[in-house]
Amino acid sequence: MTTEATLPSTSASPGARQVWTRARGVALAVVLLLAGAVAIATIRSDTRHGNLDPRSADPNGSRAVAELLADHGVSTRVATTLTEARASAGPDTTLLIAVPDLLTPRRQKQLHAATAGSGGRTVLIAPGSWSVERLAPGVVADPATSFGSALAPDCALPAAVRAGRADTGGIRYTALHTGADECYPSDRLATLVRVPDDTGRGDTVVLGAPDILFNKRLDKQGNASLALQLLGSRPHLVWYLPSLADTSRTDTDDEKSLFDLLPAGWLWGTLQLSVAAALAALWRARRLGPLVPEELPVAIRASETVEGRARLYRKADARDRAAAALRSTTRTRLAPLVGVPVTQAHAPEALLPALSAHLRGDGQSLHALLFGPPPGDDAALIALTDQLDALEREVRRP
Known part of the structure; x- marks a missing residue:
C-alpha cells in the first residue's frame, strides 16, 4: 500500500487572507476619508447655521427677526444670487444685503442700478467705504470704527424715535444728500443713515453694525423695535446672502493672477524652502555611487x-x-x-x-x-x- 505525501503549497499567488491583510490599511484610510467628506458636506449643507441668516437659530443668526416679521404679516425670502436679488426689487419689497463688501464692484453697480428708482427699500448692513460709494451714492464711510453698542437716536426718523436706544455702533457715516436722516451718532457721526431716492417713494438705509439683527441681541435695548420697523415697512422682505459666484472676482477689471494675490514674503519663503528641500535631499541621499553588496545579518533558509x-x-x-x-x-x-x-x-x-x-x-x-x-x-x-x-x-x- 502506497501513501502519497502531501507537500506544502509553494504557490506564488497570494491568498484572499493575504490580500486582505495587505489592503486593509488602505481600505480603512479610504473609508475614513469618505466618512470625513460626507460629514463636512453635511455640515456645510446645513442651512440652519450662519451669521445673519434668517434660517439660523444660532446666536449670530437672524431667525428671531424673521419670525417676528412673519407674525406681523411680512414674508421673508432668502436670495443667494445677484439675479434673484435684482429681480426682487420693487415698491412692495425690502431688499436686505447682508454682507455688501463681499460683492465685486461690478456687481455692486448692477445691484444699485436695479434698486434705484424701484420705489422699495434697500437695507445695507455695515458696508465699507468702497462699497457704500456704489450702493448708496452720497454717503461716505468714516475710516474710524466706533465701539459702544447702546446709542441714542438723536434724529427725527420716526422708526428711530419709537425704538429709542439701540445697538447700532460700528461703521460711521456722513450723508451728503439733502433730506437724509442721520441717526444714532457716535462722536458726531451717524451709525444709521436713511437716504430717500429721487422718486420720493423708496429709500436706502445704511446700518453701521448688524447687532440689532442677531438672535442674541434682539431683546436688548430697542433692537427688536428698530429691526421690525426698518425691515417691515413693506409686505415682502428679500434677504440677500451673497454666494460664492457673486463674490468671485471674475470681472475683467479685477482679474489678477495667482502670483499677484500672493504677498512678496510668500514667494521668497517658497524659494528658500525649495532650496532647503534640495539641500536636504542631497544630504540624505544614499545611492550617489554604485551599489555595494552587503552581508546579510541573519541567515535565510534556502x-x-x-x-x-x-x-x-x-x-x-x-x-x-x-x-x-x-x-x-x-x-x-x-x-x-x-x-x-x-x-x-x-x-x-x-x-x-x-x-x-x-x-x-x-x-x-x-x-x-x-x-x-x-x-x-x-x-x-x-x-x-x-x-x-x-x-x-x-x-x-x-
Missing part, C-alpha cells in the same frame, strides 16, 4: 530564497532567466560526476561528450536539454525541470 526568486521570475514572466538558472545549476552539479572540471561545465564541447559516454545516449538530445532555447510557456518550463531532475538522477545512479 527554500525561502528560492521561492522568493521564483515569484519574481513569475511576476516578470521571465521563463528564459528561470530556465537558464536551472540549466546552469544542473551542468555545475553534473560536471564533477562525469569527470569534467567545474570551470568547463558550461562548455558543450567538454561536457556533452563526457555525458554521452557515461549514459551511452544521444548527444543531440542532451544538447537540447542542457543548452537549448528557453521554454515557450509555463508547461514547457515545468517539463524542462522534470527532465533535468531525471537526467541528474540517471547520472548519479550506480
Whole structure:
C-alpha cells in the first residue's frame, strides 16, 4: 500500500487572507476619508447655521427677526444670487444685503442700478467705504470704527424715535444728500443713515453694525423695535446672502493672477524652502555611487530564497532567466560526476561528450536539454525541470 505525501503549497499567488491583510490599511484610510467628506458636506449643507441668516437659530443668526416679521404679516425670502436679488426689487419689497463688501464692484453697480428708482427699500448692513460709494451714492464711510453698542437716536426718523436706544455702533457715516436722516451718532457721526431716492417713494438705509439683527441681541435695548420697523415697512422682505459666484472676482477689471494675490514674503519663503528641500535631499541621499553588496545579518533558509526568486521570475514572466538558472545549476552539479572540471561545465564541447559516454545516449538530445532555447510557456518550463531532475538522477545512479 502506497501513501502519497502531501507537500506544502509553494504557490506564488497570494491568498484572499493575504490580500486582505495587505489592503486593509488602505481600505480603512479610504473609508475614513469618505466618512470625513460626507460629514463636512453635511455640515456645510446645513442651512440652519450662519451669521445673519434668517434660517439660523444660532446666536449670530437672524431667525428671531424673521419670525417676528412673519407674525406681523411680512414674508421673508432668502436670495443667494445677484439675479434673484435684482429681480426682487420693487415698491412692495425690502431688499436686505447682508454682507455688501463681499460683492465685486461690478456687481455692486448692477445691484444699485436695479434698486434705484424701484420705489422699495434697500437695507445695507455695515458696508465699507468702497462699497457704500456704489450702493448708496452720497454717503461716505468714516475710516474710524466706533465701539459702544447702546446709542441714542438723536434724529427725527420716526422708526428711530419709537425704538429709542439701540445697538447700532460700528461703521460711521456722513450723508451728503439733502433730506437724509442721520441717526444714532457716535462722536458726531451717524451709525444709521436713511437716504430717500429721487422718486420720493423708496429709500436706502445704511446700518453701521448688524447687532440689532442677531438672535442674541434682539431683546436688548430697542433692537427688536428698530429691526421690525426698518425691515417691515413693506409686505415682502428679500434677504440677500451673497454666494460664492457673486463674490468671485471674475470681472475683467479685477482679474489678477495667482502670483499677484500672493504677498512678496510668500514667494521668497517658497524659494528658500525649495532650496532647503534640495539641500536636504542631497544630504540624505544614499545611492550617489554604485551599489555595494552587503552581508546579510541573519541567515535565510534556502527554500525561502528560492521561492522568493521564483515569484519574481513569475511576476516578470521571465521563463528564459528561470530556465537558464536551472540549466546552469544542473551542468555545475553534473560536471564533477562525469569527470569534467567545474570551470568547463558550461562548455558543450567538454561536457556533452563526457555525458554521452557515461549514459551511452544521444548527444543531440542532451544538447537540447542542457543548452537549448528557453521554454515557450509555463508547461514547457515545468517539463524542462522534470527532465533535468531525471537526467541528474540517471547520472548519479550506480
